[in-house]
Amino acid sequence: MKLLHTADWHIGRTLNGYSLLDEQKYAFKQILQIAKDEKVDGIVVAGDIYDRAIPSTDAITTLNEMFKELNIDNKFPIYAISGNHDGAKRLNYGRDWMEFNNFHINTLLEEAFTPIETEDTQLFLLPFFDPMDARVYYQQQGMDEDKVKGIRTIGDAMTLVVNDMYKSFDTDKKHILITHFAVSPSADKEIELTSETTSKVGGLETVIASQFDKFDYVMLGHIHTHLASPSDKIRYSGSPVKFNVKEAKMTTDKGIYIVDTDEQPDKTDFRKITPGTDLIVLEETWETLLDPEFYSKQPVRKDWFAITIKEFDRSQHVSTNVRAQLQDIYGTVVELDYDNVEKKNDQEATSQNISQMSNEDVVGKFFESITGDELSEEQKSLVDNIFVELERGE
Template identity: 80%
Template sequence: MKLLHTADWHIGRTLNGYSLLDEQKYAFTQILKIAQDEQVDGIVVAGDIYDRAIPGTDAITTLNEMFKELNIDHRFPIYAVSGNHDGAKRLNYGRDWMEFNNFHINTLLEEAFHPIETDDTQLFLLPFFDPMDARVYYQKQGMDEEDVKAIKNIGEAMNLVIADMVKLFDNDKKHVLITHFAVSKSADDKIDLTSETTSKVGGLETLTAKQFDQFDYVMLGHIHTKAASPSDNIRYSGSPVKFNVKEAKIKANKGVYIVDTNKKPDKADFREILPQTDLIVLKETWETLLDPEFYSQQPVRKDWFAITIKDFDRTKHVHTNVRAQLQDIYGTVVELDYDNIEREVTENNLENINQLSNEETVDKFFQSITGNQLSTEQKTIVDDIFLELERGE
């Protein structure tokens, strides 16, 4: 079976207020062409199809047109799961009649235990879920109440889920898993979540490759770069578009994987996707940025720029509209930052809040107000609140 593996479309995403819909449409046209050129048997979208649980009308219209073009106009089967950014119940609407046209989308845990069967492959579509979802599911299955309560983290929940999937294996077929989680090579390895939150709420903590070793191939979503793939047969396709400065700094190209279940994975399986408008990251002094010899070497007025001005003395530029002056030269500046002595001192003395999980942020705020840490009961309440927010229901 030959499949195109893509993920993390995040339709509706913006970059500091700039819409990325045109970029996403441009990437989609390349995905479609690759699928046609490769004559694939289906297209996998491994989660985070939308950027948020309640997408805007433009995002809905855009995605509907994309899926229509793939599935109806060109008759490609689609195998998709919901990610942590998707509204699972909303995305589940229409699922039953979509299957009549070979459009398979799983957004609820219980749906993952009904593999899609082809002549030579079993496809298991496992959507993003959290420990609470697993507890509810296994309680409905009649699991002992104490065993249900023992499911405290996503690792324990995943072990149960995979064990039940393995019971469904047809030994005469290949077994492919499509899912949306952070998976590392081992428990000792840490992976950069790129444009994803570092929060552990809702099961975002890292799973390990060993947990999936009974599958012939695992197609992952959630991490936005293929460089995070833990092994040759457990891979991230990465997102088709650069979503922030952090991703723009990563050298790994954007693209999709072509997966043939009858062949061993190979580096040549990757197909690059080129941006319509690239995101260029610059970190230079003010003098350098205004030097024609420097900016003449840049794709000015063609690509987007994220600029950090080094050693910038604000007192010398009180009457200067810095952004306007840079935009006159470079065109669209989607992000402007300053790297100066004052900021360096601040950053050396304060934790970067972007590196804290949601619950850690709440805990530190609580400490700053009360002088005490959150109790176990309070932490549980905070965790449950963020789980509900993640679901967006």
Template identity: 45%
Template sequence: MRFLHTADWHLGRRLFGYDLYEEQRDAMRQLIEIAQEEKVDAVVVAGDLYDRQNPAEQAVAQLADFIQEINLELKLPLLMINGNHDSAVRLGVGNQWYQQTNFYLHTQLSQAFEPIEMENVQFFLLPYFELYEARQFFEDDQIRTLEQAITLVVEQMQKHFVAGKQHVLVAHFFAAGSQRSDSETTISVGGLDAVPINLLAPFDYVALGHVHNKDALQQKLVRYSGSLLKFSLSEAHQTKGVLIVDTDPQISVHFRPIKQLHEVQNIQGEFSDLTNNDYLRTHHVDQTAYTGIVLEDTNVISNASQYLRDKFPRFLMMSRAHGLATYTEKKITASQLQSPLKLLSDFYEDATQTTLSTAQKKVAENALKEADECDL
């Protein structure tokens, strides 16, 4: 059997205020093309279908379109769970009749112990859950950590293992030893944090969601597919895509990349260069990308963000590589001190590009003399 492993679609998400609807639609188009090219037997989605528990209508319609194309038009079995960003209640409405088209959406802990059997594989779909749900299901008030809960969950699942079949766990949590990205929500309330890898040993393959970097966990058969898109500047150098999993004769996995409609990038340089069309052209700078800029200048630049936004329509943010120099300390000798009148004359010339007239100097001298007398 061959299946496609994906997760963390986060439909409805925005990047620094930019709507990612078209980006997500294009990524899903590529996912569907990959599924057809690889001739997969099923599509597995390991949670976080939406970015919010109360998604916008546009995001709901978008998910419905994807499900219709994958499951009803291509007639591919679809196995899904909710993630921590999804509302289990909203997502689970109507799932009683989904199975008629081989669409399996598990949003309750109790459903995790009802394996989905396809060819030589048993899929156990473990939705994201809170610790109180585990305490209620197992009738055990002593469950205080995710490790305790997962230990009981795996033991219960093993009671349903069929000898001779391969066992795949689909789940949404943070596995111990993984590396986080800025765009992930940390799950740590009530001890619901990391799951030790050794607890997952009974499974032949573990299809995980939650972490957006496919390389966050260096385990051959416990894998994050990563998100389809780059959701933060910290993900700029990550390669996004999906995993193709073969189960026969033994588990093997290969990665298929997905190209983002508009890239996410960090660039560093001087303001004069990054606002110069010739420089941008000769250095092949992608001006269409979602761009974070690190300026090497230390001086104050008026309206710098606006000038950069004019050059980069998907400008995200600006920072300074070396900080901002607001003043320069300079020691001068007594002989270098200028008289108040000389300082005023120089300032006037800088501001107006003309020198003080004789009459103006006379007025200034009288004003300065009166000021000195007041000080006395």
């Protein structure tokens, strides 16, 4: 069975107020063409289909057209799951009749235990879930109350879930898992979450690759670079589009994987996706940015720019409209920052950029600054649960 593995479309995402829909459509056209060229047997979308639980009308219309083109116009089966950004219950609407057209989407934990059967493969579609979802599910299954209370982490829950999946294995078929989590190669080696999130709340904490060792192949979503893949048979496809400056700074390409269950995975399985409008990161002095010899070598008025002006003294440019001057030269500047070295002090040098902190850490730092005490474990758990519910929009 030959599958196209993609994930983290985040349809409806914006970059500092600039819509990324056109860029997402451009990437989608390449995904569709790759699927045609490779004559795949299906398209996998491993979560975070939308960027938010309640997407905009434009996002809904765009995704509807994409799925229509894949599934109805070109007859590609779709195997999709919800991620932590998706509204699971809303995305579940229409699931039953979609299956008649070979469009399979799982958004709830209880749906994950029945595999989708093909001639030679069983596909298990495990959407994002958190420990509370697992506790509710297993309580409904009649599990002993003490054992239910023992489901404290996503690792605890995943062990139970995967073991129950193993019970449905057909030994004459290959077994594919599609899921959406941060998966570490081992217990003592965590992965960087890149741009997806700095949070490790609830289900966003990592699980261990060995928990999936009985599957022939695992298709992951959640981390936005394929280089985070724990192994050759447990892989992230990464997102098809650069979503922020951190991703733009990475030298790795965006793309998708072609997975053939009859062959061993290797590096040639990756297919590059080329940006329509790239995001270029520049960190230079004001003088360099205004130097024609420098900017003539840049894709000015073609791509988007995120610019940090180094060694910048604002007092020398009081009457200068800095952004306007840069946009006259470069075109669209989606992000502008300043590196004011003369204003740095010891406090700034040691402080953590709030944009790099998780929501939970921000709350913890604020609580500590007001009370002088750290959050208790019970308070941390309460904060975690609140942010899970807010993010999922349920």
